[in-house]
Amino acid sequence: MAAVRGGPVYKGMGKLPDRALLVLSVFIYLFLYAPIAIVIFFSFNDAKSTQNWAGFSTRWYGELIRDQTVLDAFYNSMIVGVTATAIATVIGTLTALALSRNDFRGKTFADSAIYAATVMPEIVVGVSLLVFFVAAQIGLGITTIIIAHVAFTISFVTIVVRARLSGMDRSIEEAAQDLGASPVQTFLRVTLPLILPGVMAGALLAFTLSFDDFVITFFVSGVGSSTLPLKIYSMLKFGVTPVINALSTIVVFTTLVIILGAGRFFAGGDDLKNARKDS
Amino acid sequence: MRGRKGGWSLGLAGLLAPVTLWLGLFFLVPLLLILAYSFGTSGPYGGITLGFNPGNYLNVFDPLYLQIVGRTFVIAAINTLICLLLGYPLAYFIAFKGRRRRTMLILMVMVPFWTSFLIRAYAWVVILNGNGIANKTLQFLGITDGPINLIFTPGAVTLGMAYAYLPFMILPLYAALEKFDVRLKEAAQDLGASRWHTFWRVTFPLSMPGVIAGSILVFIPSAGEFVIPDLLGGSRTVLMGNLVQQQFLQARDWAFGSALAMILAALLLVAIMFYVRKVGTEKLEGV
Numbered sequence: 001m002a003a004v005r006g007g008p009v010y011k012g013m014g015k016l017p018d019r020a021l022l023v024l025s026v027f028i029y030l031f032l033y034a035p036i037a038i039v040i041f042f043s044f045n046d047a048k049s050t051q052n053w054a055g056f057s058t059r060w061y062g063e064l065i066r067d068q069t070v071l072d073a074f075y076n077s078m079i080v081g082v083t084a085t086a087i088a089t090v091i092g093t094l095t096a097l098a099l100s101r102n103d104f105r106g107k108t109f110a111d112s113a114i115y116a117a118t119v120m121p122e123i124v125v126g127v128s129l130l131v132f133f134v135a136a137q138i139g140l141g142i143t144t145i146i147i148a149h150v151a152f153t154i155s156f157v158t159i160v161v162r163a164r165l166s167g168m169d170r171s172i173e174e175a176a177q178d179l180g181a182s183p184v185q186t187f188l189r190v191t192l193p194l195i196l197p198g199v200m201a202g203a204l205l206a207f208t209l210s211f212d213d214f215v216i217t218f219f220v221s222g223v224g225s226s227t228l229p230l231k232i233y234s235m236l237k238f239g240v241t242p243v244i245n246a247l248s249t250i251v252v253f254t255t256l257v258i259i260l261g262a263g264r265f266f267a268g269g270d271d272l273k274n275a276r277k278d279s
Numbered sequence: 280m281r282g283r284k285g286g287w288s289l290g291l292a293g294l295l296a297p298v299t300l301w302l303g304l305f306f307l308v309p310l311l312l313i314l315a316y317s318f319g320t321s322g323p324y325g326g327i328t329l330g331f332n333p334g335n336y337l338n339v340f341d342p343l344y345l346q347i348v349g350r351t352f353v354i355a356a357i358n359t360l361i362c363l364l365l366g367y368p369l370a371y372f373i374a375f376k377g378r379r380r381r382t383m384l385i386l387m388v389m390v391p392f393w394t395s396f397l398i399r400a401y402a403w404v405v406i407l408n409g410n411g412i413a414n415k416t417l418q419f420l421g422i423t424d425g426p427i428n429l430i431f432t433p434g435a436v437t438l439g440m441a442y443a444y445l446p447f448m449i450l451p452l453y454a455a456l457e458k459f460d461v462r463l464k465e466a467a468q469d470l471g472a473s474r475w476h477t478f479w480r481v482t483f484p485l486s487m488p489g490v491i492a493g494s495i496l497v498f499i500p501s502a503g504e505f506v507i508p509d510l511l512g513g514s515r516t517v518l519m520g521n522l523v524q525q526q527f528l529q530a531r532d533w534a535f536g537s538a539l540a541m542i543l544a545a546l547l548l549v550a551i552m553f554y555v556r557k558v559g560t561e562k563l564e565g566v
Contacts, residue, residue: 031365032391033440036402051409092298110298121500124504127523127536147305150305151306154301154302155302215506222551240408248395
């Protein structure tokens, strides 16, 4: 956070490398955005083909709304997302409180387990849960999807809430206790309101991860428990249609709204960046 | 409330009980289970007999599978390199901007990164498909005469992966470069170093933690990638992730599938150990 940052670039430097860097950067941003933009663009195409433009139309969105299987998948996604988020947010927040306030034997192991859960390849998590549910004779369905989603989102909530806790002034809590507040009162009246933005950001993050997850869900879902990403995947297996573009557009915008919402809770979005990077 | 080192209180145990239970039961136990399965023997009808059978791991050296494993690592390595080559300039560009611009620019990297993984892979199906935009562009530029086969190639898989994982490289690189003290660059240049020299001798070495973290975050998941090769590689570019999926859902050889999954998990372990040795543990939490 040096004050010099953003100051004038040193004198006498050639302008050429700066220009080249600028042009390259613009191209990389284009690379990041163009493919999604193309999908959104073609979702409004008034033709069956996804390759030729035939004028603006919202017919694919209409078709989407009339498709009961899509609505069912959306409903499943919401049930899973909301339930898994609620559970993961509570557990993740408790974990963050435990880890940021205490130094105990086994803390390194706890830390490592939390981080391992965020970087473990999804396919490994998916198949291991599948094997586990089959061995435990738990039928695959909405419940197993929720269990799996909680398992992989707890760590993200923990990381985000912990980031918020680390920036908190502990003396406020001490003051509350000196003034006679019980530990529970202190938590509810002082700590919780202070970390609430972090908790909210963590919850929105968990919801997005759950809403977008494909790989893990793919392995732990059963008949009739298709979520939106699974629905998109099965539609894709039957061929590329403009309906998929429309559905993708809706999913993209849903995620975008939620993430920008989460970003508002956390100025600058720095903590979201930190959390997702471990994934 | 603050505990001493090694201090375990009832309150602390209460706070940690739910996570221990959930991650223990639904993350660690399943991993131990596939570790056990990976040494088991699959029966002809899908059952599994536990034991100590290293055959599942040796199976990887079967030329048929070895080819898939080799292809997986080559594609994951190329992908990591592409992400580094594209990600470094952009992270560098962003990191040395003013504070407000920086926040905005990095947010612009994060938005596509947050967009559904499946949809980002699908976007390339639309682009590379049949006579899609990519083929039209090639013909327009006069590079090809008619539509050529772009999708279902190793190239399509690599491209899709570079697209999906680029932000995973940019973010840690940015985090490393952002901490960089510009005065070091100025000092190097005041002492007569050229811009080129300053970069290679000062800036780049100091950004190494970001380079290593980014490379791990790209390499590990791309080695285990299953959606991208499935959608963009078809049956001709099968990677380890697809092989795992096949063993579990089609071939029903869970022992071999578990061994493959354990190899992917072990890869992660090696990568983390490498990172800790090179960069240290305190950074692990900061990333």
